Amino acid sequence: xxxxxxxxxxxxxxxxxxxxxxxxxxxxxxxxxxxxxxxxxxxxxxxxxxxxxxxxxxxxxxxxxxxxxxxxxxxxxxxxxxxxxxxxxxxxxxxxxxxxxxxxxxxxxxxxxxxxxxxxxxxxxxxxxxxxxxxxxxxxxxxxxxxxxxxxxxxxxxxxxxxxxxxxxxxxxxxxxxxxxxxxxxxxxxxxxxxxxxxxxxxxxxxxxxxxxxxxxxxxxxxxxxxxxxxxxxxxxxxxxxxxxxxxxxxxxxxxxxxxxxxxxxxxxxxxxxxxxxxxxxxx
Amino acid sequence: xxxxxxxxxxxxxxxxxxxxxxxxxxxxxxxxxxxxxxxxxxxxxxxxxxxxxxxxxxxxxxxxxxxxxxxxxxxxxxxxxxxxxxxxxxxxxxxxxxxxxxxxxxxxxxxxxxxxxxxxxxxxxxxxxxxxxxxxxxxxxxxxxxxxxxxxxxxxxxxxxxxxxxxxxxxxxxxxxxxxxxxxxxxxxxxxxxxxxxxxxxxxxxxxxxxxxxxxxxxxxxxxxxxxxxxxxxxxxxxxxxxxxxxxxxxxxxxxxxxxxxxxxxxxxxxxx
Ligand SMILES: Nc1ncnc2c1ncn2[C@@H]1O[C@H](COP(=O)(O)OP(=O)(O)OP(=O)(O)O)[C@@H](O)[C@H]1O
Ligand SMILES: [Mg+2]
Numbered sequence: 008x009x010x011x012x013x014x015x016x017x018x019x020x021x022x023x024x025x026x027x028x029x030x031x032x033x034x035x036x037x038x039x040x041x042x043x044x045x046x047x048x049x050x051x052x053x054x055x056x057x058x059x060x061x062x063x064x065x066x067x068x069x070x071x072x073x074x075x076x077x078x079x080x081x082x083x084x085x086x087x088x089x090x091x092x093x094x095x096x097x098x099x100x101x102x103x104x105x106x107x108x109x110x111x112x113x114x115x116x117x118x119x120x121x122x123x124x125x126x127x128x129x130x131x132x133x134x135x136x137x138x139x140x141x142x143x144x145x146x147x148x149x150x151x152x153x154x155x156x157x158x159x160x161x162x163x164x165x166x167x168x169x170x171x172x173x174x175x176x177x178x179x180x181x182x183x184x185x186x187x188x189x190x191x192x193x194x195x196x197x198x199x200x201x202x203x204x205x206x207x208x209x210x211x212x213x214x215x216x217x218x219x220x221x222x223x224x225x226x227x228x229x230x231x232x233x234x235x236x237x238x239x240x241x242x243x244x245x246x247x248x249x250x251x252x253x254x255x256x257x258x259x260x261x262x263x264x265x266x267x268x269x270x271x272x273x274x275x276x277x278x279x280x281x282x283x284x285x286x287x288x289x290x291x
Numbered sequence: 292x293x294x295x296x297x298x299x300x301x302x303x304x305x306x307x308x309x310x311x312x313x314x315x316x317x318x319x320x321x322x323x324x325x326x327x328x329x330x331x332x333x334x335x336x337x338x339x340x341x342x343x344x345x346x347x348x349x350x351x352x353x354x355x356x357x358x359x360x361x362x363x364x365x366x367x368x369x370x371x372x373x374x375x376x377x378x379x380x381x382x383x384x385x386x387x388x389x390x391x392x393x394x395x396x397x398x399x400x401x402x403x404x405x406x407x408x409x410x411x412x413x414x415x416x417x418x419x420x421x422x423x424x425x426x427x428x429x430x431x432x433x434x435x436x437x438x439x440x441x442x443x444x445x446x447x448x449x450x451x452x453x454x455x456x457x458x459x460x461x462x463x464x465x466x467x468x469x470x471x472x473x474x475x476x477x478x479x480x481x482x483x484x485x486x487x488x489x490x491x492x493x494x495x496x497x498x499x500x501x502x503x504x505x506x507x508x509x510x511x512x513x514x515x516x517x518x519x520x521x522x523x524x525x526x527x528x529x530x531x532x533x534x535x536x537x538x539x540x541x542x543x544x545x546x547x548x549x550x551x552x553x554x555x556x557x558x559x560x561x562x563x564x
Binding site for chain 2: 071073093103108110152
């Protein structure tokens with residue numbers, strides 16, 4: 008797509024000096040992001056992790072040009088974020104799948120292509136390919152309400168990939184799913200990432216998930232939201248179930264956990280306990 | 292798109308579907324017949340009753356066939372005309388209020404205010420404005436009643452869209468027209484049909500109340516009034532029942548159109564209403 012020509016030294020994402028403050032009713036403001044600098048190379052898989060309210064979603068939305076930063080700038084493939092959005096460089100997956108009830112699975116996946124003006128047989132072929140990619144080839148004619156939550160989220164992923172975005176932004180896409188489904192979808196996302204070579208920014212609350220998926224984990228701290236650590240994940244590719252059992256994997260999980268704890272003791276504890284509760288099925 | 296067909300793995304045959312439908316229709320049908328029988332038993336025979344027997348009403352339909360048929364047609368035209376006018380105006384204003392915040396601030400309070408005016412109070416005025424002998428005056432009565440639920444629901448359906456859906460459309464750089472056509476209008480349709488179903492009944496009420504306040508004689512409302520004053524209660528009841536049947540048939544038509552227009556919604560709701 009657009010941008011694929013401008014390869015080379017241009018990073019996929021360059022966030023410089025971004026600040027985001029939301030005005031509060033009755034005066035004052037909430038500072039969600041402060042002094043954010045982050046450069047992401049092409050083909051990286053970046054996870055954002057940090058305590059609730061530290062500004063992960065806000066950062067993702069600033070990068071995706073869904074909200075404007077109060078200060079600083081975001082460049083995607085060497086272009087301002089707004090330009091990149093109009094060039095359709097983004098694929099977004101939200102926490103909830105956000106499917107349209109009135110569209111069949113294939114029609115939901117087709118939506119971005121309709122808007123982009125891709126037509127005819129190319130469009131149909133691409134929709135079929137994306138559905139195969141998330142292993143939903145047999146459900147093209149189904150409607151969202153006939154699918155499970157995990158299947159719906161896979162449809163949303165197929166839709167985000169439909170116009171082969173240069174940058175895939177995912178905000179806790181598997182937060183509402185059980186551990187088994189989540190692990191399966193993690194493997195699926197990695198497979199898609201390896202095949203398409205897109206750059207991914209992935210928000211999560213789960214340390215193991217962040218370590219398993221990423222090339223780098225970006226650790227954020229709260230009030231105001233800042234980047235407190237960037238931890239490179241040097242686990243070999245491709246990753247699979249065995250990766251989760253290696254010593255290096257455990258070391259990195261511990262390293263991320265300690266990075267979270269270092270900058271905000273109690274908050275990191277709450278993330279860890281939230282994660283434990285999720286693993287035990289306490290939090291849906 | 293029937294959900295049970297999916298879970299069962301195989302589609303039921305046509306015969307099975309007809310059978311299933313009969314099973315569903317049967318209980319209300321039996322109750323209806325039972326009511327008729329009890330009504331007949333309580334009211335048949337000599338003497339004056341508050342309500343005439345079903346057999347007497349049926350006989351009245353036979354003797355006054357021509358008058359009732361003419362009146363039914365006239366009232367149907369008034370009600371359907373009013374339904375069309377009210378729906379059209381309601382949809383138009385609904386789009387305007389959804390599109391422009393200022394329109395919402397100005398028009399919605401007026402619509403709400405207008406809806407609180409008792410229909411009876413303005414019926415003579417509306418008759419006067421549009422001509423008491425002109426069917427348009429009855430159509431306007433019906434349209435007034437129809438208008439309000441349509442405006443409110445169309446506006447609501449266009450405005451109450453998941454914020455995440457709008458963000459999704461923004462992320463793919465959709466134009467405002469695409470957001471309207473691909474998100475807001477499909478989102479609005481179930482709201483619209485819900486309002487339209489209520490509106491069918493309201494259209495008949497509006498038209499018949501308008502008729503009570505004067506106009507041509509061969510309309511259901513006048514037939515009710517005149518037969519009552521002449522002591523022909525069976526004819527009056529025949530006219531009332533014919534009006535009810537007209538409203539019911541219109542309702543059924545709307546339900547059928549809804550099923551064709553938004554099959555995904557009826558499947559999602561999983562009922563047959
Ligand atoms: N639209 C908004 N208006 C006002 N304040 C907002 C808005 N969006 C976010 N905030 C504030 O910005 C801060 C960061 O919010 P954000 O949603 O980015 O956190 P998060 O890291 O994604 O949290 P979580 O892990 O719970 O999703 C919070 O204090 C929140 O209250
Ligand atoms: Mg968030």
